Every structure is written in C-alpha cells, then in structure tokens.
Amino acid sequence: MKFKDFLLASIFLIFLNSCSEDDTQINVPDQEMEQPEEETPEEEEEPIEENAAPSSFNLISLEDGTIGASLTPNFTWAESTDSDNDTVLYDFYLGDAENNLNLLGENLSDTEFTIKESLQLGFTYYWQVIAKDDNGAEVVSETTYAFTTRDIGLTSEAAITNQGFMPRIKHQTVVFQGKVWLIGGYGQFSTQSDGDVWSSDDGLNFTLENKNAFSKAIWRHTCVVFNNKIWLFGTQGEGDILSSINGKDWVLEVEDAPFQAREEHSVTVWNNKLWVIGGYDPYYEGDSTEFKETNDVWSSDDGVNWTLVTGDAGFPVRKGHSTLVFNNQLYLFAGYGLNRNTSSPYVRNDIWTSSDGENWTEIDADNLFDGRNGQAAFVFKNRIWMIGGSTLGPSPLDPNYQSYTPQNDVWYTKDGIKWIKEENNPNFGKRSDHTGTVFNDKAYINAGWYLDEETSSYLRDIWIIE
DSSP: OHHHHHHHHHHHHHHHHHHHHHHHHHHSOOTTSOOOOOOOOOOOOOOOOOOOOOOOOOEEESOTTEEEEOSSOEEEEOOOOOTTOOOEEEEEEEEEETTEEEEEEEEEOSSEEEOOSOOOTTOEEEEEEEEEETTSOEEEOSOOEEEEEOOSOBOSSOSBSSOSSOOEESOEEEEETTEEEEEOOEESSSSSOOSOEEEESSSSSOEEEETTOSSSOOOSOEEEEETTEEEEEOSSSOOOEEEESSSSOOEEEESSOTTOSOBSOEEEEETTEEEEEEEEOTTOOSSOSSOSEEEEEEEESSSSSOEEEESOOSSOOBBSOEEEEETTEEEEEOOEEEETTTTEEEEOOOEEEESSSSOOEEOOOBSOOOOOBSOEEEEETTEEEEEEEEEEEEOSSOTTSEEEEEEEEEEEESSSSBEEEOOOOTTSOOBBSOEEEEETTEEEEEEEEEEOSSOEEEEEEEEEEO
C-alpha cells in the first residue's frame, strides 16, 4: 500500500514538472521580437517674440496753423526708432482734409520731404507721416498738421538784380509776339537813354534789339499793343504817334495828334479801341491858370483817327495816373500835378470808373492807399495791383522840404472797393517810375527810381508777383 502511494505521488510530480516547463516556454518572450518604443517627453516650444512697431514721433515743420507757406514747402519730422533694430522708413501724406490724405512720398529714409510741383495759392492743406519697419509694423505721427499756402504776392527776393540794360526810369514794357519788350526810358549813366529797345522771352533776361530805335531819346511816353502792333504815344513833349510790327523798327503813324503834345498820360485798350486819358500838356493854352494837367478823354478804333469823347470827364485833372480795364470797365486812380497859382504840388488817391469812357463815377473805396504817382498798376489773377510809386511828404534828405518819396508798398483789390496792403517786404527796395507787366502767368516789376536817407539811384532789378 505504501509502495502504491509512493508511485502515484512520483507520477504526479513528473506530470506537474512537465506542465511547468511548457508554461515557462510560452511566457518567455522572444528576444528577437520588436520591442515597444519608449515614450519620450514632448519638447516645449520657445515663445515667438512679437515685432515691435517703431516708436511714436512728432511732426516738426511746417508747424500746425502755418499761414503763407511756400508753394513748394519742405516738411520735417522727428526720427522714429525701432526697439528691434529694424530699419525704419517713412510715408508722407498730404490732402485737403484730415480724412482725405494722399500718399506723396513712399519709403523715405530721411525725416524730411519737399513738394516738387507747386501747391495751390491760398489753400489749406493737411499733412501726416507714417513710420514703418521692414516687418510690417507701423505707427502714425502723433498729430496731423494743417497749413495754408501763401496767397498771390511779391516774391521774397528779386528774381534778378543786375539786368544787362541800363538802370532807368520812366520806360515802358509791353508783351508782344511772345516776348516782353522794354522801350526807352531815362538812364542813369547818361542824361537820357538812347531810345533803345530790348526784348526778353522769359521776362528776366533781356537782349538789345535796337540801340537807336528813335530819332532821339524818349521817356515819359506810353506804349500799348493794339491791332498786332506796338503803339507809342508822346515822345517827350511831342504829339506824335508811332507804331511797330516787330518791336525793333518804328514808323510814324500820326505827326501831330489832335490831343496835342502831352506827357504822363494814360493809354488803354478797351472795347476794340485805344483810349487816351488825362496827362500833362506843356503847351496848354486853356482858361485854367492853375493847371496844365488835363482830364479829357479821346478814343480811336485805328490809332490814326481820333475822337474827343469828353473834354471834362468829371474827375480832377492829373498826370502820372493809372488806367486799366477791370470787370469790363475802365478804372482810373492815383496821379499828381501842380497848382500853378499856389506853386503847391498835389497827389491823388481817388478811384473812378466808367462803362462808356465819357461818364465817370467815383468809387467809395475802403482802406485806400496814399496819393501818389509813378506807381505800377495792372490786372493779374482777377485783381487790380498797384506797386510802389512816390508819395508827397517831407524829403528824406531834408525834412523841411516837401518832395515825392518812393515807396515799396504792394496793394491789391478783388472788387475795386476794398484795398488790401500786403505785408511789407524789406528786401523790395522803395521805387517809383518802374513798370509792371503780366507775362506767362506771372507779373514782372521792372527797374525804377530808388531813394532813401542816403542814396538816390536808378534800378535795374526785376521782381515777380506770382
């Protein structure tokens, strides 16, 4: 019995051991089988730095509210910096309103910008600058500035100071065949000029066309352009009328005009006629013992045959006055003369108009200039302009003596009634007996007589109104 039990126990152990070996083989993994990948921790991404915009900055000039700015102004602003050391460039904007700005300058490296094409006269503009880096970040200037361009007026400096023609006074300038023509005058370096004629195709640089265009020196004459000719009246106390078809060569049209010899009269072209008004008659034989100045009006439709429109136009007699056409009417103003009974000189500052040349009405004008003679007057940009001339007052050389003293004031009117005096330009020398000519959309002031406390001289500079 015991043997039998022993045998059974042995068999059980053998069987158990066999099962145990099979289990071990099954559970032991094959070393050549793919091992599972070990999980690696994800790397943390470095934070991306934001691109910083350029720093804020201010506009410098033109300052906000500037009045009378140049038509080609220069603008400046403070530098904008970039904390990322990016390159900073600028865009310049200009417009007629803060919300209507146009890009005029792009990718500018400098902190300034100059307008190349002229802006409008008397117009208000707005400007602004944007600073930007090369990564697209930008900042707008802290403010937007406004400025107003200058109105029409005299330039701050002479356009030319030493023209080739002789310094002179009481000459004439007209525009004819695309040029400015300078005719005669009283020269400084001789008793009189030589009756010379000069021309210029730019209003500044003159070429001598004829040194002896006339039989004698001429001054205190008057020239106008009419029917494709230049007409010349009153060659120093004579009643002749000359004309030229080329500016250089002159022919006698009338030897003794019916209005007789006269000086410092006015001649105007209006309604397809020539008009001769007022002036000084050195051979006057009328009833007046006081004056040799006149206030008569003559007209002609051909320059040869003349009609007396009126022997007394109603305005006070005078010479050295200005007559021009404005708003389809004749305007007459300024002038001077001498009361021969009292030996007293006089000057005028009244303004008269006429719609027919015969009947004249005085204007009740505001802020009128002082009475004067030797002024330059013309119509330019729909305004009447009056430049300089001599007023009557104590002589700068001897205050105890009354004399005609040149001025440098500049006046204009838009309606003939309200007169505006421009701000004084100290660079523009006081002058009288100069000329004013409108040419190529500018007005040119030419030569004249200068007088101050120390000097009396004739000029040959040229100034521009634009």
